[in-house]
Amino acid sequence: LCPPVPGYIGVVNRSQKDIxxxxxxxxxxxxxxxFFLSHPAYRHMAERMGTPHLQRVLNQVSCPSHPKKxxxxxxxxxxxxxxxxxxxxxxxxxxxxxxxxxxxxxxxLEKEVEEYKNFRPDDPTRxxxxxxxxxxxxxVDFEKRIEGSGDQVDTLELSGGxxxxxxxxxxxxxxxxxxxxxxxxxxxxxxxxxxNIHGVTxxxxxxxxxxxxxxxxxxxxKEPCLKCVDLVxxxxxxxxxxxxxxxxxxxxxxxxxxxxVTTHIREREGKxxxxxxxxxxxxxxxxxxxxxxxxxxxxxxxCCSSTSSSPTSTPxxxxxxx
Numbered sequence: 001l002c003p004p005v006p007g008y009i010g011v012v013n014r015s016q017k018d019i020x021x022x023x024x025x026x027x028x029x030x031x032x033x034x035f036f037l038s039h040p041a042y043r044h045m046a047e048r049m050g051t052p053h054l055q056r057v058l059n060q061v062s063c064p065s066h067p068k069k070x071x072x073x074x075x076x077x078x079x080x081x082x083x084x085x086x087x088x089x090x091x092x093x094x095x096x097x098x099x100x101x102x103x104x105x106x107x108x109l110e111k112e113v114e115e116y117k118n119f120r121p122d123d124p125t126r127x128x129x130x131x132x133x134x135x136x137x138x139x140v141d142f143e144k145r146i147e148g149s150g151d152q153v154d155t156l157e158l159s160g161g162x163x164x165x166x167x168x169x170x171x172x173x174x175x176x177x178x179x180x181x182x183x184x185x186x187x188x189x190x191x192x193x194x195x196n197i198h199g200v201t202x203x204x205x206x207x208x209x210x211x212x213x214x215x216x217x218x219x220x221x222k223e224p225c226l227k228c229v230d231l232v233x234x235x236x237x238x239x240x241x242x243x244x245x246x247x248x249x250x251x252x253x254x255x256x257x258x259x260x261v262t263t264h265i266r267e268r269e270g271k272x273x274x275x276x277x278x279x280x281x282x283x284x285x286x287x288x289x290x291x292x293x294x295x296x297x298x299x300x301x302x303c304c305s306s307t308s309s310s311p312t313s314t315p316x317x318x319x320x321x322x
Contacts, residue, residue: 009048009049009050009053009054009057010036010042010049010050011032011049011050011051011054012028012031012032012035012036012050014028029050029051029052032050032051033046033050036049036050131253134246134247134250134253135253135257137246138243138244138246138247138257141243141246142239142240142243142261145159145160145161145239145242145243146160146161146164146239147161148160148161148162159238159239159242160235160239160242163235164232164235164236167228167231167232167235168228168232171228171231172224172225172228175224175227175228176221176224179220179224181217181220186213189213189216190209190213193209193212193213194209196209197209197212218279218280219280221280222276222277222280225276225280226273226276229269229272229273229276233265233266233269236265237262237265240258240261240262240265241258244257244258
């Protein structure tokens, strides 16, 4: 049994068996009344249950000049409108917040109107402000597309951070699986390495044999890693182009923004590939500690340094490595 909720009125409808047995309305109403009076969960509220009470409530809520004839549904339960008093209380509770929201919107519009009263198209300060806002919005859009927190969600295909995540977790493992090696040759190389490290008097297998074999296998990872870097870089560039589409009304600004950000990404691409080559080199003792673990996009100020003179600092966008 479902507990009654305010605004709902329980009724007992005729079943298909009652309809086939030609049970009349009066008998059905009497059975309904008997059910609510005898049921332990509803007997204390039997006066507020049933089709007659539903009819009275409908007549009270309906407009007096256009009374609505109540209809008895054959569904398992019928829903009545909210009583008039409850509707009035709901309006009283909601109206203050609605009034406050409208007033805040009105003040915002009045403030914007005041700004446009003194508007001068040739004002360099306004131009600089608008330029910085557009470039900053580009940075925000780029970060949202990478992190997956954008307002607009693409339901047709993967893009941005989702595609990069797919490259790391699906495409890169697939490239590793495609690598071929002969187990017999590997076992023979391990045997030769152990014997060569032993020499004449060796009793224990030193770590050098293991390192020699592992380094030779790590070299094979270079090509899949470089291919993964190319795919990620291409997706970053595509994301940049998608984010600059909002700057279509300013072709020169869009072109310059794409150029600066793409150049920065290409620079990081070269450093990343150098790191992959160093890491996969058989004589590489360890990874350099100064290699960056995140991609920091240039500040929006660098995109408009020739026109901006405001000392306000602007945020940067970071893409941290997994």
